[in-house]
Structures are given as structure tokens and as C-alpha cells.
Amino acid sequence: MTDPRYFAKPVKQAEQAGKKRTRSIEKIMPPILFSLFIVFGCSRTTTVKGTVLDANGHPSEYAMVGTASSDWASPDTFIACDKDGSYSVELRKRGIEYIVYAIPNHDPMRIPILNDEYKQITLDVQLAAYEYKEEFDEVSIRIDGAPVPEPLTRLDDGTYRYEKKTDKERFQYQLNIQKRDRLVNDPEAQPFVPDRMGDYWSVVRPENGMVRILFDPKKLPRNKSSESFTLVGNDVDQKFSLIRYEHDSIMHDNASSRGAYYMKHAKFEGFEYEEGNYFIDFVKKIESEEDPRLTKLMKLMYLTSYRGGFKTLDLVKAKEFFHGIPPEDSAWCFFPDAIFIIDRLYPQADQRIIFDESQQKTQMAKYDEFLEKTKSKEIKTTILTRKVIMAKNYGSIEELRKLHTLISADYKDVKALQDLLRKYPIESKMNLGSETPDYEVVSLDNPKVTYSKRSMLGKVYLIDFWFTTCVPCIAEMDNLHKVYAKYRDKGFDILSLSVDGEQLVNLFRKKKWKMPWKNSVIVDNTKILRDFEVSNFPYPILVGADGKLLETDRAALRGERLEQTLARFLRIAPD
Template sequence: MLLSALKPYTIFMSLLVFLSACSPADKSIFIEQNTSQITITGEITGYDHQPMAQAIIEVTPLVSGSDKNFQQINVDTSGAYSAILDKNQRYLLMVAGVGHMPMKLLLDATELSDANLDLSLDAITYLTAPETVAVKLLTADGSQASHALEVQDDGSFAATIALDAGEVKYQLRGISKAKMSIENPRASSFEYDNGGNFYSVIEHKGGNLVIRYNPAIDAINAESLLAGQQISSSFAAKQNKDLTLMAQYNRLLIEQRLYLSDIQRPPFVYPEGLETIKAWQADPQYAEQAQLLLAMSTAIHGQPYSLFQQTLAEIASESWLWSLPEVSFATSLRLAGMTSDELEYHQGIINQADTLDQKVQHFLSDNPNDDAKAELLMILAYSYRRGEMYEQYDKYYQMLLADYAHVKNFERFKTILQPKSLPIGQPSPEFAIKDITDPDTSYNKASFANKVYLLDFWATWCVPCIKEMPDLHQAYSKYNDKGFEILSLSADDSIADIKKFRQGDWAMPWKHGFLDDRKHPMIKDYMVFGYPVAYLIDENGAVLASGDKVRGKRLSKTLSIYFDKKNAAKG
């Protein structure tokens, strides 16, 4: 239920975008004003156009790539807000409200005068009949825990948890189709979670705390979804036209997210979105927004690889169109280099990076968005490492270290490129985990005595995990009778997600465990920083291989080398 940002690979939620111009050369949209600051005021309301229980606006300078000049603006109880912005900056605005989908806006203050901008958010889609509900608790002493809520006779969900007295913050999982961790919408006090949602906050007197959620009472009517989003401003007609297009785009991204949340395997295609984008591009009223629409189209799943080649050819490296949420220069570069769906993740960017080396270098030197440049360096370094081209890997990795330590995702990028892992040849940690279908069956190291086995950390929402399914099945089919086993360890929200997935194309006919909402000690013990992660363990319980050597088609190659050596030793 977490957003893609919270689920790596999910990496990033689809939200509203406001872009003032389609080209850096277009200066006709806003009246010039020679002041160093501007003031944006207005009202933020909910899907019913009424003030929300609590709302907030995050304002981050787009080009700095850091938290410098970051503002967090509270929206008052009437929905009013006021933001003072430097005129020499472009900004990313995150607007969030209790019970609503957050939105992001890109705002070009270099082109703005003082203005009024009113926004209403779309409601979160609440499930009317959730299968499983869990609660994440944060207590006053800083501890964090997750608990499943049990179904009650009246259809509600409840958990009784023994806690010391003090403030408790909590979010619920499993109540939103968008798979977000969100507050109980009927709570009376909230606190922003710095990620686009809120915690419910209560003062606990000590003893048993009962957390209850009743879909029939607590959920906002699902029909309200997408009913609220409206924009009005004191901008000129051209500006309002751009805003209207951005509002429609935001609606499209939200609908795409909800549509794709039910898809468990590639290809992840959103056909309605593809048709909508084509209709916009064919509409004469949007002729001035041609480049903007081209950039937008890259965010809609199912586009041909040729579209990304066109985007790279037509949108300048320095354009801040590359900063639109869900629009990525690095992703466009990788997909432009794809010649077949069968190619592994890294091969597309290797294919294209040399061909467009000048474009890449111009992006790294000229684009104002440090976050986007750091993402490109990370993906280049990662892809060259996967391709065993270590000179190129080191070049881009060192550039990331030297110039981008200030960006928000720097530590995560470093971890991806230099992941900590268990040392090869050393004993793997002990573990105990229950089977997902038989709670009386548990797996531990002893369960795999005299076996070579893969500990496969994965999730149904992890696109790279799903793309490696053919390779896992092939390796299992070829080597299972030689003494190879797999234990897949799911980081999904619920066991029901795994069971649903296995009813599709990929049966995964091996052993399975559930990481209990990513709180199982195996995650820490096996240094799992993202998904997929895998370790190949030998018959003696020592780490045989990890990282790239057990990913994709290389898993079978690693197993072949191991079993060939083993057979040769016997002979």
C-alpha cells in the first residue's frame, strides 16, 4: 500500500504537475516583474471543496538538489496558505492533505508575478472490502512496530496492543487501492509524515491500545475519487490553459497508478492513457504544448521504444521538462536503447549511452536539476557494473561521489552501487521463517542441509523481480534435481498478494516465506536494502555468491560452474 517511492520500485508516485513554459525560450506566458521575491496565495481544499482536517505544502528549490531554502508551509483551518518564493528559482511543490492523494507542482518563479492559486485535491481510493489490514506504530520512545488487524464479526478490523503510556502515531496499510500507508481518516489529530501522507496521533494512557478500522464507517466514499480536483488562478488565459492540461495529466497519472496496481506481471501497459495522450497531441488547441506533451507521454506505460528516442532527440538536455514527476532522462536513455523486451535491464542504457554520449555529457553539465543528474549517474554506473564494464562503472560512480553528496537520494544511490553484502565463503546468518501456506512448517538453515539454495528477497510490486521470473524458473527446472532449492522471501503487504500472483503466469513451485511487512529480522541480518536481493548458499551453509552473479540469466551460469566443479571433484 506504500507509494512507489516507498516501494522501490517504486520507486515514484504519479502526481499533479504545473509547468509554466514548454520551452526555455518561451517568455510570453508571464508578465515580467523585476522583484527578487513573489508571493503565491490561495486555498487548498479537499475533494468536496471543503478545508481538510490538516494540509501542508512542501516547497523545495528544484535546481539545488538539496534541502537548502526548503519550506514547509502549513495550510490553516480555512484552507488558506501563503508562500514567498525567490524569483530566481524553479520549485517543486508537494501539496498533501488528510484523506487525499498528494500532488506535486512544478513552479517557475522566474516567470511569475504575485498570484493567487486555488487547488482541490483528489480523495484517496479506500477499499470497501479490504482483505488484510495492518497498522504501523511509532511510539514516544522512538520504537516502531507493525501489527496485523483481525477481522471482526461486524466486518471491521481490530488489534489490541499492549503499550506504555505516551504519544502514539500510527498509519494503516491495506485500506487503500493505491497501496499507500495512510492515516485513519476518522482520527481527530494528525501529524505529517514528510512523505505525502499523515499519521494519526493519539495520547495513550497505558495498557492495551485498541486500533480499529471499519470500512463501512471510516472509509471516504470511493465514488469521490477524482471528483475533487479543480484549479483556479489569477493567471492569464495562457497560464490557465497550461494549468488545465496539467490537471488532466495529473488525473491520468492517478488513474494509471490505480489501473496498474491490479497488474501482477509485465507488460505494464496502460492503454487508456496511451489513447488519451494521442488525443491531446492531435488536438490543435495544444499545438503550443507539443514538447510538454512529448515529455508527458514518456510517463504513460506501454509506449514504443522509438518514442524515447524521439524524446531524447527533441527535448534539450538543459530543459526542465526532464524534471516533471514520472519523466526521467535516465529512463528515456535506457528505453531508447532497448531493441527487444528480452534484453536485461542494464543492456538498454549500455546500448544507447555511447551513441548519445554528447547528449549525456550535456545533460550532466547543463541541466539545472542535480537530483536528475545524480539519478543518471547512478543508472549509468549500475548498468555498466551489471555489464561487467568496470572502467565505465568507476567513472560514473566517482562523479556521483565527487559532486552529488548533497542530493536527497545520494545515500540510497551509494548503497545500490556499493551494496553491503555478506562476505563470500563465510557462514550465512541463522534464520527462521514460516511457510506462507502452512503455518506449522518453518524453514531455517537446517532445512536446507546438503542443498545449494537461493534466498530470494522479492515482492510482487518489484518490476525487476518480475522480469527475472523466467530466469528463476529456468534455473529451478534445470538444477532442482541436482540439489538446488529456492526460498523466496516476499516483502509484500500481505500473503494474499503472493497467492494471487502465483495463480498467474508464474507458479514459483518452490518454498516461500513472508517478511511480515518488511519487519522480519532476515532483512537486517542479510543486509537487504532493496529488491530484488539474493544470496546463493552452499551445502555447508556458507555464502557461495550474491549480487550480480545471481541475478537474471547469470544465476544459471553460476550454478552451472558450481555443479560442474563439484562433479569434476567427484570424478
């Protein structure tokens, strides 16, 4: 049996952090990179069975269990539990999989499982009831299929009403009544149907073509409780699940706090997260752990934390862990994203990412070392994906040509890489002097106005692809406002195209950065992203008055160099 003292502190921290867990608005890494591991999972079958109970210790007729590839991914499928709350699921992908537990009016719970061999695990869980807001200034409703929530009407008695004509036979909705402002089911409206992430929709049936919903905050159930789980398996399984669960809780709380800070200040600068001694204690656990396999997994888990901006994360220690696990070690397959610690460790441990030529070469040398030594096809694919994207972003045509040749010859059976080559071709249509691709977008400020290649003729303008939580995009805002104010009367304009929804962009512009130029959202317009070969964000392109491409080098269109570039093409002497 595992020494309970080993878990005494983590269990307490996990329960505290678990209450705060929410969906992250900021992804730690691009999904195309993270998901590659899933494509190659070798077949393993781990059977997990147990019971799911609500906060009062009772089974629920609506209880569901699903499996997911990560702590933020949508479950592949949900299955209903038996009447007594019992369930049984099989995990078939080698790696770390998550069991997702859901009951209406309860926080969903995700438990990580190490699926590395054939085995059986018993996992019993008790979910925590939602913590609802104490007071309500407003309540919003999200209709299934609607792009953004709508406000409910507050009545004099403190209740909230929603009425709408509809031709639907049934109406699914969620309310933002949960303490962390997450949209969840209305506890007074049944039946419930699960959404994609572990919460539920409430279902009502319209009468005479009209849906009527009345929400009374006084009727909300107030049940303070803590989620808990009991896992019966081997010693490593028990330790890993609890350690990873606690780690996920810290990462989620960090991301949630960053998101809340951003929504309030419209910037990430100045954000600080107090993780206490978590990472200091984590290193001590690593150094005291006797099982060599678990030690490696914990070290890699430590490496995956580098993007969180934690104060006590020791990059010197991270470098030690990184070099202590050789590229050919199969442990990397369980945390393929840990490889990207390379971006922080080189050229030196205390330097943040600066994309200059020397660092690019240093990083590529480390990636090449992994590519040469690893025996894992999923790791090779992850690295090759990174190299292709970087070669495209830096305009390294020769490197891109080499990668195309390598992948075409040696990875014909890897669909993810073959798709990647089609997405990032060697020959680009975005060459200097070429015609700008045709496009037409609707103005964010006036839906009756459209911007197109034709309507923008006569001005030198910057097309800026961005999104509201993109840190480097936000870092460019001050510079964009300065050059716009300086050159707007000299024939220069900006067209910002956000891949976020209208509501997020409007919220962003109500705060510090007004963006007084042309704006549009292209959340559903994948064609324009494909035509302009957008591979990263921010993605600036300078277009001439004749509609032809003047500059596509991102380095020349960001920071101080942007003004120099504009002065050159506008034939104005820079200050």
C-alpha cells in the same frame, strides 16, 4: 487569458482520473536516480497563496498545506492553514514542485507548479471527500508504528471492534475503509493528526491501559464530490499545472490498476490499461502549442511515460521528441528522468529492454553524448549515477575504474556522487572463490529456524535477493521452480531473501508461485545488502557447499543459463 477550450477535455479527464488517484506500489524509477535533481536545485522563490476548502466549500481547522519534490514523495513539511482556509508557501527549488493539500475525510490533492523564475501565483483548491466502500467484508486497522495492519472483529450488528492493552497515553490509527482500500482516518474519532503523505491519523486516548475502538459503517459520511482548483498566473503556468496534473492522474491510475492486477494475479503479464486517446491527444496538443518552452516541457513529459506500458504511446514519436531537444537544453533539468527513454529507444524503437552487450554499448554512447554536451551538473550526476550502477551490474571493472577516477577528480563537491563511489567500490569482496559474507536470517515459515552461512554448508545453493513487485524477479519464478524441482535431490537449494515485508511475501506465495524452498525477509537488514553488494533486483548469487562463491554473473544465473550453470557445478549433464 488562456482559451478555456484548450482545457475543456483535460479538466474533465483530470477530475475523473483524480478520483482514482492512489499511492503507487510500483516506482517508475529508482529513488537514487530521481532524487538527484533535488540536490542541485538552483534557488528560485515562487510564492503560492490561496485558500483550501472542504467538499462543502468550508474551511477546516485541520487543513494543512505542504510542498513536495514529486507527485509521490513525502512533503518536506506541513503548515496549518488560517481559520478562513488561507495559506501562503514559498518554493525555493528550481524545477517542478508540488503543493500538497490535506483535510481529514478528504482525498489529498497535489498540484504541480513550474518554479522557473521569481513570481507569485494564486491557487485556490477544493478537496473531494473520501469515497468509502459500499460494503465491508472485513476492516483492518493500522497502528502508528506497527509494520502491518491488523483485522478488526466483526460483531453481529455489523459494527467492528478493536481492543488492545497498551501503555501509551495516546493511540494513533487508520482504517482501510476508503474505496480504493487505502488506509485513512476514522471520521468518527477526533482529533486528527497528519501522516507523512497527506492523509490523517485518528487519535484516541486509552482508558485504564486499554484502547477500545468501535467502527460503525452506517455512520460513514457519504458525500460524492470532485476536487477542483483555480490557478491564477501567467499563461504558461496555468497550462503547465493543468496538463501536468492530468498527466499525473493518468500515471497514478495506471500504477494503481497495475498494482490491483498484480495483487489479484501475482504477475504483471496480461495486464492492459485503457488510456483511450490520451496520448494521441497529448501529441496533438504538443504539435499545436505555440509557446516553445511549454512545447519542450510537454515533449519531455511524454518521454517520462514510457514505463507505463501504455498501448498508444508512440515510441517513434518519442524518438522524434528525444532528438528534437539537444542535450545542452536546460529543459532537461525539469524532467531529468526523461533521459532514461534511451533504454527503450535503442537499439531500435520497437524493441523492449534486452540487456545484451550490443545494446549496453549503444545506450552508453547516448548517455556519453549527454554527459559531454549538457551544462547541467544535475543531469551529469544523474547520468554518472546510471553509468556507475550499470558498470557494477555488468562487472565492467575497467569502466568502473574510469568512472571512479573521473568522479574523484571532477565532482569532489557532489556529495551524492562521492557517496555513490563508496557504495560501489572498484575492488569487490564478492569475487569468485571468496568466502561468502557472514549472515543470519529468520525463516519465513518457522520463526524458530534461522539460516546462516554455517547452517547452509554442505549444499550448493542460490541466494536470490528479490521483491514482490519486481517484474524481472517475477519473470524468473517459473525458471526457479523448474530448476529447484529438478535439482533439489541432487544437493541444490534456494534461499530467497525479500526486501518486502512478511505480509506481502506471504500473499505472493499464496497465489501462483509457492516458492517451496527457504525464504526470509530482510526489510530492515541493510547490512546484508551492503555486505553482498546488492545493486539491483533480482540479484542471484551461487554459493558452493564449502561456503565460497561459485558464480556471481547475473547472466549465468538467470533464464536458461541457470540450469547450465547448475549442471556444471553439480557435475550433472544438462538435458
